[in-house]
Amino acid sequence: MTARIIDGKAIAADIRGEVKDAATKLREQGIVPGLATVLVGEDPASHKYVSMKRKACAEAGIESYHHELSKDATQDEVLDLVTKLGEDDKVHGILVQLPLPNHIDEETILNAVPLSKDVDGFHPLNIGALAMKDRDGAFIPCTPNGVIELLDRSGTTIEGANAVVLGRSNIVGMPVSLLLVKRNATVTICHSRTKDLGKVTGAADILIAAIGRAHFVKADMVKPGATVIDVGTNMIDDATRKSGRRLVGDVDYDAAKEVAGAITPVPGGVGPMTIAMLLQNTVRSAQRQPVKA
């Protein structure tokens, strides 16, 4: 059996449409949803990501306010900017593009983003809320939230499912595990020290791969009929491409799709969801603001 392909691009487009409708309504009330983007340094990938996010904002009716600092900017300069944006009523969300240059302490900068504008959802208070019953954080981190949306909108049952998460990063593995627990899945968190990994993943109804190793999950590690969500974004050499490189996930897609029941491709799976959820968090933040006269 060949797996059903979960089309992240189409699902993300649906969400971006919903966001656009919400933004239109807000503008009719005199509120222009606004996202501030902060970029420090010259990393080409970071520049590309921010530019994609700003383009998506424009398409969804969200104003973006872009701030670029040189790679030599001091920590205080970045901190001052983030603090100023925190006080700016036009700004409903603040996105600090990571990674920051090494001389700047990421934790200090991210903690300066007010909770009410933490549309990335990385503030420890937001993560703490994910780990606690009966607590609601201000925002859910974008990629983990995108993973849950892919499961829901592809008709995968989360409640009672045996979910296995490969990876325990702050931005994907751990928060997605906490979200799955909140949704009543039985969740196993695996990582580089996990023994007999294939046996663990082989029992998963839902398998989330987020370890950053190209084609790490082989077909024989997938339970027949499982839903596989591939969060990996790895560049590998590919002589057949003009660039000489190709983007692949953490899953050996071609083989795994012959075993899985449903699977996300890379690219076109989780990737488009991250931006869609960022836009969704930004309009939700704007919806919480008092209506301006």
Add this chain to the structure above:
Amino acid sequence: MTARIIDGKAIAADIRGEVKDAATKLREQGIVPGLATVLVGEDPASHKYVSMKRKACAEAGIESYHHELSKDATQDEVLDLVTKLGEDDKVHGILVQLPLPNHIDEETILNAVPLSKDVDGFHPLNIGALAMKDRDGAFIPCTPNGVIELLDRSGTTIEGANAVVLGRSNIVGMPVSLLLVKRNATVTICHSRTKDLGKVTGAADILIAAIGRAHFVKADMVKPGATVIDVGTNMIDDATRKSGRRLVGDVDYDAAKEVAGAITPVPGGVGPMTIAMLLQNTVRSAQRQPVKA
């Protein structure tokens, strides 16, 4: 094979001895470690717990400052008291005994405890830090920390172990799961919606039972040789006792100890550890204070 019994009373006594040594050193520096206890209402169990904690403080050289409010106290009265204690330099830790009366919002009160005095470790920022790599919270919650100490001091290897946690509560199941992930165990979080539970627990090298159901974990759910930590405290009828009742854990101890490699009894396992870790958090808080002239 009969399991090795993990003697929580003896391990807790060791830790209380270490705490007493640390408190003595602090007093020599002119710092008197202090714990404020806040009790609202007349719940007999709560009164007993607070009295046990105060007695343990006295034995360890920690001053305790007790505050009792009537069951009719308003939320603002409790909030004012907690805020005042937060500003009191003599107080290094604040313990608000739970549960609070229904008309008082627990989250509001607990959030008023300054992070630097949150010796219970329940502040969402402390829980968030448990869920994040490379972040250190101010304090680790007492019972989960006690579970880890029992594993360490009984010679159980956590790294690489397959750990299964039954229960996902804010105060035990979830934080202990996060601590086990930090210690490089592969962790499965189970709960009432988990399917085929016996199969999951039967694969556990380390099994933590924290679901609050008397004798729920039967011998056939335990992997031969596993380490079993029983966090349950359930009262059951027992006509042979003068009180007519008896305290038992979540594990069917008599049968499970014939299968497990090591096991904690109830009482005398996890119970004594909670108070020991509270004392440890309180002296650690005092150690962080600037030395008084």
